[in-house]
Each structure stands twice: as structure tokens, then as C-alpha cells.
Amino acid sequence: MATGDRRPVLEARGIVHAYSGKPALDGVDFCLRAGEVHALMGQNGAGKSTLIKVLTGVEPLQTGSIILDGAAIRPASTLDAQQSGISTVYQEVNLCPNLSVAENIFAGRQPRKPWARGGGIDWKQLNARALELLARLDVDIDVRRELGGYSVALQQMVAIARAIDISAKVLILDEPTSSLDSGEVAQLFQALRKLRDRGTAILFVTHFLDQVYEICERITVLRNGKLVGEYPASELDHAALVSAMVGRAVSNDFTPAARVAAESSQTPAVLSARGVQRQGGVSRVNLEIRPGEILGFAGLLGSGRTEVARLLCGLDSPDDGEIRLKGVAVTMHEPAAAIAQGVSFCPEERKTEGIVDQLSIRDNIVLSLQARLGLWRKLSPQHRREITDRLAKQLDVRAASLDMPIGELSGGNQQKCLIARALAIEPCLVVLDEPTRGIDVAGKQEIMSLLIKLAAEGMAVVFISAEVEELLRVSSRIVVMRDREQVGELPGGCSEDQVYALIAAPAASAPAGNAA
Amino acid sequence: MKSLFRHSLAWPAVTLILLLGLNAVMNPGFLALAWRDGHLYGSLVDILNRAAPLALVSAGMTLVIAARGLDISVGAVVAISAAVAAVIIGPTGNLGFAIAGALGVALLCGIWNGALVVGVGMQPIIATLILMVAGRGVAQLITGGQILTVYYAPYDFIGNGYLLGLPFAALLAGAVIVLLHVLLSVTPLGLFIRAIGINPVASRIAGVRAQPITLCLYAFGGLMAGLAGLIISSNVKSADANNAGQLLELDAILAVTLGGTALTGGKFSLAGTVLGALIIQTLTSTIYSLGVPPEVNLVFKAALIFLVMLLQSPDFRATFKRLPVRPPGAEKTS
Numbered sequence: 001m002a003t004g005d006r007r008p009v010l011e012a013r014g015i016v017h018a019y020s021g022k023p024a025l026d027g028v029d030f031c032l033r034a035g036e037v038h039a040l041m042g043q044n045g046a047g048k049s050t051l052i053k054v055l056t057g058v059e060p061l062q063t064g065s066i067i068l069d070g071a072a073i074r075p076a077s078t079l080d081a082q083q084s085g086i087s088t089v090y091q092e093v094n095l096c097p098n099l100s101v102a103e104n105i106f107a108g109r110q111p112r113k114p115w116a117r118g119g120g121i122d123w124k125q126l127n128a129r130a131l132e133l134l135a136r137l138d139v140d141i142d143v144r145r146e147l148g149g150y151s152v153a154l155q156q157m158v159a160i161a162r163a164i165d166i167s168a169k170v171l172i173l174d175e176p177t178s179s180l181d182s183g184e185v186a187q188l189f190q191a192l193r194k195l196r197d198r199g200t201a202i203l204f205v206t207h208f209l210d211q212v213y214e215i216c217e218r219i220t221v222l223r224n225g226k227l228v229g230e231y232p233a234s235e236l237d238h239a240a241l242v243s244a245m246v247g248r249a250v251s252n253d254f255t256p257a258a259r260v261a262a263e264s265s266q267t268p269a270v271l272s273a274r275g276v277q278r279q280g281g282v283s284r285v286n287l288e289i290r291p292g293e294i295l296g297f298a299g300l301l302g303s304g305r306t307e308v309a310r311l312l313c314g315l316d317s318p319d320d321g322e323i324r325l326k327g328v329a330v331t332m333h334e335p336a337a338a339i340a341q342g343v344s345f346c347p348e349e350r351k352t353e354g355i356v357d358q359l360s361i362r363d364n365i366v367l368s369l370q371a372r373l374g375l376w377r378k379l380s381p382q383h384r385r386e387i388t389d390r391l392a393k394q395l396d397v398r399a400a401s402l403d404m405p406i407g408e409l410s411g412g413n414q415q416k417c418l419i420a421r422a423l424a425i426e427p428c429l430v431v432l433d434e435p436t437r438g439i440d441v442a443g444k445q446e447i448m449s450l451l452i453k454l455a456a457e458g459m460a461v462v463f464i465s466a467e468v469e470e471l472l473r474v475s476s477r478i479v480v481m482r483d484r485e486q487v488g489e490l491p492g493g494c495s496e497d498q499v500y501a502l503i504a505a506p507a508a509s510a511p512a513g514n515a516a
Numbered sequence: 517m518k519s520l521f522r523h524s525l526a527w528p529a530v531t532l533i534l535l536l537g538l539n540a541v542m543n544p545g546f547l548a549l550a551w552r553d554g555h556l557y558g559s560l561v562d563i564l565n566r567a568a569p570l571a572l573v574s575a576g577m578t579l580v581i582a583a584r585g586l587d588i589s590v591g592a593v594v595a596i597s598a599a600v601a602a603v604i605i606g607p608t609g610n611l612g613f614a615i616a617g618a619l620g621v622a623l624l625c626g627i628w629n630g631a632l633v634v635g636v637g638m639q640p641i642i643a644t645l646i647l648m649v650a651g652r653g654v655a656q657l658i659t660g661g662q663i664l665t666v667y668y669a670p671y672d673f674i675g676n677g678y679l680l681g682l683p684f685a686a687l688l689a690g691a692v693i694v695l696l697h698v699l700l701s702v703t704p705l706g707l708f709i710r711a712i713g714i715n716p717v718a719s720r721i722a723g724v725r726a727q728p729i730t731l732c733l734y735a736f737g738g739l740m741a742g743l744a745g746l747i748i749s750s751n752v753k754s755a756d757a758n759n760a761g762q763l764l765e766l767d768a769i770l771a772v773t774l775g776g777t778a779l780t781g782g783k784f785s786l787a788g789t790v791l792g793a794l795i796i797q798t799l800t801s802t803i804y805s806l807g808v809p810p811e812v813n814l815v816f817k818a819a820l821i822f823l824v825m826l827l828q829s830p831d832f833r834a835t836f837k838r839l840p841v842r843p844p845g846a847e848k849t850s
Contacts, residue, residue: 334725335723336723336724347721353717353718354718354721355718356711356719356722358714358782359707359714367711370707370708371723371724373704375704378702378703379704421722
């Protein structure tokens with residue numbers, strides 16, 4: 001289409017890159033044009049991150065060439081790349097939360113007062129320019145306030161403002177939306193469209209397919225370090241894109257086995273919560289979870305989804321209310337107590353709350369099981385090997401060896417190991433907080449199939465996800481949270497609109513400080 | 517050979533051998549062992565014997581550090597333990613009661629530290645600083661501000677006795693450390709400690725009872741300091757509230773570090789710590805046997821420790837290796 005004849009801004013040709021001998025990119029070509037939003041897609045480990053690292057100077061260029069505006073460049077550092085016109089915004093906002101918004105935007109480049117060389121920051125100009133920059137992104141906030149006080153989405157916007165102020169030629173966004181809710185994503189996209197229309201070339205990396213079609217004109221697909229192809233988004237449909245990424249046809253359909261199993265509401269609940277609440281956490285939660293059921297938790301970020309999970313799994317203790325496990329009232333002040341009862345938890349924050357990064361994959365997988373067995377019943381080496389081999393195979397953990405430190409795995413594989421850890425104790429209830437976040441399409445399908453299989457075998461599953469579509473696909477029932485309260489429950493098989501209607505109450509739609 | 521050098525204990529072992537070699541060169545009789553009156557005599561036996569209290573304290577410290585803690589009160593606990601033993605044994609002459617009392621009080625000291633860290637949530641260095649400072653005062657109170665001397669033959673045996681021809685203190689330390697090693701290998705305690713040291717939050721969520729385990733590690737550290745206190749006071753036949761175990765905590769931290777345990781927690785080696793304790797004791801003996809004048813004693817020790825630390829640093833060894841042989845065209849490094 002029209003984008004085909006636009007001027008290429010950034011080109012990469014024949015990029016070959018290897019980490020200590022292991023090839024990560026093998027002859028990849030890539031072309032980014034002015035005024036387009038271009039998606040870079042691929043499974044975990046396909047080479048997206050490596051390509052971005054090479055383009056932005058994090059990794060030195062080994063073989064191949066990078067051409068920016070017709071001239072070959074060799075970015076030696078991120079600073080170097082920035083100065084030549086390539087700015088990057090990463091998934092995790094790397095700004096200083098303790099500085100003001102304006103200070104963050106101009107950190108290291110503060111405007112000085114003309115009469116005070118070497119000192120005297122011109123605060124007036126600093127704040128005015130920050131305000132003006134953010135206005136270009138349709139963001140109107142108090143730029144003098146601490147950055148940490150704003151939502152992640154706004155922090156993301158500030159990071160983008162900083163990036164485009166340094167250079168508006170090429171903007172690379174590495175999974176910018178993974179911690180944003182739908183309203184925030186819409187706001188981000190609006191800003192991106194504005195930038196695009198002013199001629200900025202935007203490279204967009206994400207795992208969310210719908211977002212790709214919403215904003216991108218072109219899609220470049222990588223697989224196993226090789227280029228699969230570059231396609232106009234209009235010519236590559238959803239299924240074709242997934243097939244290109246995984247290299248085979250993937251089925252989107254699920255047999256709603258979980259729903260069938262859950263019909264038998266006569267079976268006693270595995271876990272029931274009555275009026276459970278916690279100061280600063282959630283108020284009055286009432287739940288019943290039966291064997292063979294997948295209970296979905298929907299709600300915006302910060303709606304209390306995670307807080308409920310923490311209460312059910314003993315991470316926090318409730319101030320009030322009663323939790324019954326298989327009919328018996330329990331108090332769980334420690335995760336260990338929940339695990340002893342067969343309730344396991346897979347946390348959302350993989351790095352800080354999940355993995356123990358220098359321990360081996362095997363040790364990480366058996367950690368909960370061994371903790372449950374206690375000090376005096378150590379798993380025998382054969383038993384440990386058997387369990388870890390079986391679970392790693394079941395969850396398709398891809399690693400050179402299960403004895404290598406878990407920290408060396410890609411994010412998606414780490415996530416699978418954490419699910420394996422939760423399953424290793426053979427729980428009666430497993431609570432998974434955003435288990436599909438940061439995992440590629442094929443991996444998501446595998447995890448959801450696994451949940452259905454586990455439920456069919458009689459396990460009770462709590463599945464928390466920001467993606468309503470995912471919830472609808474597997475859940476027998478969906479509990480909707482809003483503003484730290486349980487606002488309703490929908491049966492499985494309801495429509496996405498019904499869920500969104502409950503999620504988005506009028507009061508919750510506008511986060512403070514956002515302008516339309 | 518190369519893979520042998522990659523073993524984590526290789527460099528502590530090399531350091532110890534070099535130090536022993538240095539001593540053997542300076543003092544030809546250093547390596548000699550003699551059997552007299554049914555006892556084994558020699559400088560090596562002496563080093564083993566004198567290293568016993570440090571090895572015990574360091575073993576406790578290793579586990580505390582591995583679980584992201586630190587205990588700088590061990591020197592003070594040594595003094596408290598020695599004082600309690602001396603106060604009980606003086607008037608009563610009841611050895612069992614004295615040992616139980618000293619170890620019990622030391623255990624309480626450890627639990628106190630653990631409770632401050634785990635229960636109150638204080639930074640380990642601050643929490644144990646309290647007992648480090650206050651402990652000497654407590655020991656003074658117990659001894660009434662006096663240096664108590666203990667002349668009681670059975671008590672004397674702990675620090676000066678021989679069993680099967682070997683010093684009892686060394687055997688005792690060896691036995692405790694072997695028991696600890698067995699405990700760490702037949703139970704998953706080592707896994708739990710490493711997990712807590714690397715990521716305490718994730719460990720707790722995974723169901724590891726991080727708090728009670730950490731409390732027990734501090735308690736064990738206290739107990740080890742108590743045992744060291746018994747050995748030290750028995751060895752010098754007195755309890756000196758001011759000087760018993762003076763700066764022992766720093767030697768213990770040094771021994772733990774020399775042995776390859778990461779101060780940031782997670783990675784630890786009990787065997788490495790034992791080597792570390794032996795290195796420090798050998799260093800001390802070296803200084804005495806070389807006849808270093810007392811006024812430069814500490815400076816000399818510091819210089820030697822600096823050298824030992826350099827030898828232990830992989831980065832330093834790497835630069836050292838690279839210096840002489842730089843092949844042409846090798847300047848383009850990643």
C-alpha cells in the first residue's frame with residue numbers, strides 16, 4: 001500500500017549475531033520507514049530482543065550493516081544510538097520515580113539559565129518545555145510532581161516524551177503495553193498515532209496480537225533468529241500471523257471441558273471465602289471454588305485481583321472474614337500454611353516474587369514441594385529428577401539443561417517453571433496470577449490448554465488475567481473486581497461486552513490527572 | 517588440572533598451601549610432627565588447635581551470611597559465654613552445669629539477634645550491633661568487672677586437653693562441623709538457606725518457612741560463639757569480659773569470605789570457611805614465627821590479608837594472566 005514507497009529511515013541488512021557462539025540472529029533484514037508503526041513479532045527466543053539490542057547499541061554489531069538515513073552507523077552504546085536518532089522505551093520504565101516528571105524528561109540535559117554557566121537550572125523553562133512535550137502526547141499532568149506518584153501508563157508516556165525530545169526520528173517500544181490496562185493502551189496509541197503522523201518511525205514489539213492490528217501498518221516476523229518475512233498488516237490475518245510466528249498452524253479453539261465439569265455444583269467447594277477483607281487490600285470477598293472449575297478473575301490493574309489471590313494463598317492475612325478449605329475453617333498466616341493445605345500460588349511478579357535466580361531450574365521447580373515435605377524428608381536425587389523431568393516436559397520448558405540457573409532462561413520459560421513449581425505439590429487448588437503475561441502466543445495456548453486439562457482432572461484453578469478474551473476462553477465462571485471490591489460474577493460463556501461492562505464502571509474510567 | 521583450578525575451593529586451598537610453604541621455608545621445623553607423651557606435637561597441630569574457636573564461629577557465620585544476614589555480635593557472645601562458665605564453675609565446680617549455662621545463654625543471645633532481625637525486621641548489621649556493644653557490658657556485669665581466673669582441671673580439658681593424641685578443641689570443632697555438614701547434606705536445609713539468601717520474598721511465597729529458619733540460623737550462630745567462648749576461656753584459664761573474642765566477628769567474616777561464600781547471600785561453602793579459618797590462623801602464626809615486631813604486627817597482617825584477597829579475586833587473576841601474553845590482534849575484545 002501507500003507505506004511501501006515511503007522513505008526508509010532505518011535499515012538493517014544481513015544481521016548475524018551470536019552470544020558466546022550460540023546464534024541468536026541469522027541473516028536478518030529489516031526496514032523501518034518514516035511515518036509508520038511497524039510491529040516486530042516472534043515467539044520468546046525468536047530474536048526480537050537481540051535485534052533491538054543491536055539496533056540500539058546495547059550489543060555491538062557483529063556482522064551485517066545498519067543504515068540510518070542512508071548512512072551506515074555502528075552504534076557503540078545506547079547513548080551513541082540516541083545521538084544518531086534512535087530512542088528506545090523499554091518494558092520496565094527505567095526512570096527515577098523520586099524525581100519530578102520534568103526532571104526525568106530532561107535528566108542530564110537540563111536547560112540552564114543563560115547568565116549562570118555551569119549551574120543554575122532554568123526551572124521555568126524546564127517545566128514549560130516538559131509541559132509542551134507532554135501536550136504533544138495529549139498528556140496534561142503536573143510536571144513538577146514526583147514521577148512515582150503517577151500510574152505506570154503515565155510513566156510510560158513520560159519515557160516516550162523523553163525519547164522523542166532526544167530524537168524524533170526512530171522510536172523503539174519494547175513491549176510498552178504489557179503492564180497497561182485497556183484505557184491506558186488506548187491513550188498510548190493515540191499518542192503514537194500523533195507521533196507517526198509527524199513522521200516518526202516507530203518500531204513496536206508486543207505479544208498482544210489485537211494491538212498489532214490496531215496500530216501497525218507492517219509486521220516483520222522472526223522465528224528462531226531468522227527472518228520469516230515482512231507483511232502489510234492488512235494482508236496477514238490473525239491466524240496467518242500466528243502460523244508465521246510458530247511455524248505451524250495453531251488451533252484457537254478450546255473444548256470448554258471446564259464448564260462441563262463445573263456444572264456439578266453439588267460437589268463441595270475446595271475453598272470458600274465469606275466476607276474476607278483486609279485493610280488497604282480488598283473488602284468483603286465472597287467466593288466458592290469447586291473441584292474441576294476454572295474461576296476467572298477480571299478487572300483493571302489495581303482493581304484488587306492480586307490482593308484477593310494473596311489472601312487466598314496466605315501471603316497476606318485477612319483482617320476479617322472466614323476462609324474454609326474443604327469445609328474446614330483455616331487461618332493461613334504464611335504461604336507455607338496454604339501450601340501445606342494444597343493451595344499453591346504462581347505470582348504475577350516473576351522476577352521479584354517468583355524465581356530464585358541463581359538456583360537451578362530443578363531446584364526452583366521442587367522448592368515448594370520440598371518446603372512442604374519439610375526438613376526431614378528430603379527428595380531423593382532420582383525422585384527430584386523424575387518430578388522435574390516430567391513437569392518440564394509437560395510445560396514444554398525449553399532449556400539447554402535443567403541444571404542451569406533459572407535466571408538464564410527467557411521470561412516465558414521462567415514463567416513455565418513457576419507454574420511447574422506450583423503444580424509440583426499436586427495442589428487441590430492452584431492460583432495463577434497473570435500466568436500468560438510476557439509469554440508468546442503458542443505458549444499462552446499451551447498454558448490455557450493445560451489449565452483446562454488440570455481442571456478436567458479435578459483440580460480447582462483460579463486464573464487471573466488482564467486479557468478478558470483469555471478469561472472467557474477457559475473460565476467456568478468469572479469474578480469481576482473493581483476498585484478493590486468484588487462487583488459481580490458472570491457465568492462462563494458470557495460475552496466480552498458483559499465483562500467489560502462490569503469492569504468499566506463510570507467511576508473507574510478516568511485515572512486522576514489524565515486529560516482526554 | 518585446569519578443571520581442578522576451577523573448583524571453588526581451589527584458590528583457598530592454594531592460598532593455605534602457599535602460606536604453609538612460606539612458613540616451612542622460614543622455619544625448617546615448621547612441618548615437623550612429633551609424638552611425645554601420647555600426644556601429637558608440632559606447629560601444624562598447634563594451628564589446628566588455635567583455629568578451632570574461629571572455625572566454629574565462622575561456621576555459624578557462614579549460614580547466617582548465606583541467608584542474607586550478618587552477625588557482628590559473636591565476639592561479645594564469646595565473652596558472655598566465657599563469663600557465665602567462669603562464674604558458675606568457680607563456686608560450684610559443676611562442669612556440666614557450667615557448660616550448659618554458657619551454651620544456653622549463648623543460644624539465647626542468638627535467638628535475641630534472630631528475633632530482632634526476623635521479628636522486628638531490623639537490618640542485621642544494626643540488630644547485631646546492639647549485642648556487640650551491649651554484650652561486653654553484660655559480660656562485665658557477670659564477672660563483676662574482674663578478669664575471673666578458672667583453675668579447675670576438668671574445665672581445662674576443653675581448651676588444653678588431648679583425646680586420641682589430638683587436641684580436644686580441634687576434635688570438637690571438627691566433629692561439630694562434620695555434623696553440620698551431614699545435616700546440610702541429608703536435609704534440604706542447604707537448599708532453603710540458599711533460596712532465602714538469593715530471594716527471600718520468592719522463597720516465602722514458594723512455601724519456605726524463611727522466618728523460623730533464619731531465626732534458627734542466628735540461634736545456631738550464637739551457640740557456636742558460646743562453644744568458642746568455652747574453648748577460649750578454658751585455653752587461657754580465665755574469662756576476660758573485655759578481651760575474650762575481641763574482633764572475632766571480623767576474623768569470622770573474613771574467613772567466610774576467603775572460603776568463597778558471597779557476602780550478598782545465597783552461595784556458601786562450609787569447607788571453604790574451614791579453609792578460611794585455617795588461613796587466618798596460619799597467618800597469625802606466621803607473624804609470630806617471623807618475629808614481626810609488635811608495633812607493625814597489624815600492618816603486616818593487613819598487608820598479608822590484602823595479598824591473600826588479591827590472589828582470591830578472579831578478576832585480579834584474569835588481569836594478571838592477560839598482562840604478559842597479549843597475542844597480536846587481540847585488542848578487539850567484546
